[in-house]
Amino acid sequence: MKRSVTLSVNGxxxxxxxxxxxxxxxxxxxxxxxxxxxxGCDTSQCGACTVLIDGRAVKSCTVLAxxxxxxxxxxxxxxxxxxGLHPLQQAFWEKHGLQCGxxxxxxxxxxxxxxxxxxxxxxxxxxxxxxxxxxxxxxxxNIVAAIQAAAATLRxxxxxxxxx
Ligand code: FES
Ligand code: FES
Numbered sequence: 001m002k003r004s005v006t007l008s009v010n011g012x013x014x015x016x017x018x019x020x021x022x023x024x025x026x027x028x029x030x031x032x033x034x035x036x037x038x039x040g041c042d043t044s045q046c047g048a049c050t051v052l053i054d055g056r057a058v059k060s061c062t063v064l065a066x067x068x069x070x071x072x073x074x075x076x077x078x079x080x081x082x083x084g085l086h087p088l089q090q091a092f093w094e095k096h097g098l099q100c101g102x103x104x105x106x107x108x109x110x111x112x113x114x115x116x117x118x119x120x121x122x123x124x125x126x127x128x129x130x131x132x133x134x135x136x137x138x139x140x141x142n143i144v145a146a147i148q149a150a151a152a153t154l155r156x157x158x159x160x161x162x163x164x
């Protein structure tokens with residue numbers, strides 16, 4: 001029997017009729033048509049389904065949609081400002097941090113979580129943070145470079161705000 005779930009997704013309130021067992025990733029993709037959240041495995045390992053829930057990176061295949069009610073969900077579609085790219089998206093573009101792009105939404109959202117708590121992560125810290133996000137294309141080196149570049153951009157923006 002289906003029940004109504006009300007989710008806050010990318011700043012908007014969205015409602016869907018789903019089975020109680022429905023996973024968040026399936027509701028995002030199939031009911032809300034936010035297909036930037038990918039499914040790359042059925043073992044909760046690949047990280048392609050990562051979203052932010054109240055600012056923390058979470059594999060959305062590990063969460064029931066009903067469990068996410070009342071929390072703020074951000075998918076890759078909600079990350080960029082209206083008029084451009086998020087600094088992480090820009091850095092992935094500039095540093096060639098992606099090839100096929102399948103893993104990229106999950107990696108970027110994991111990096112958002114990392115940079116929120118660590119504005120200047122080392123390479124080791126970045127690699128540790130993204131260890132739950134599999135990439136079969138890049139070899140990770142350019143992903144690390146992109147996250148480092150975005151961190152520098154965000155630190156610069158923060159310093160500029162503090163000085164103004
Ligand atoms: S789809 Fe692979 S971890 Fe969620
Ligand atoms: S860019 Fe293809 S899986 Fe990461």
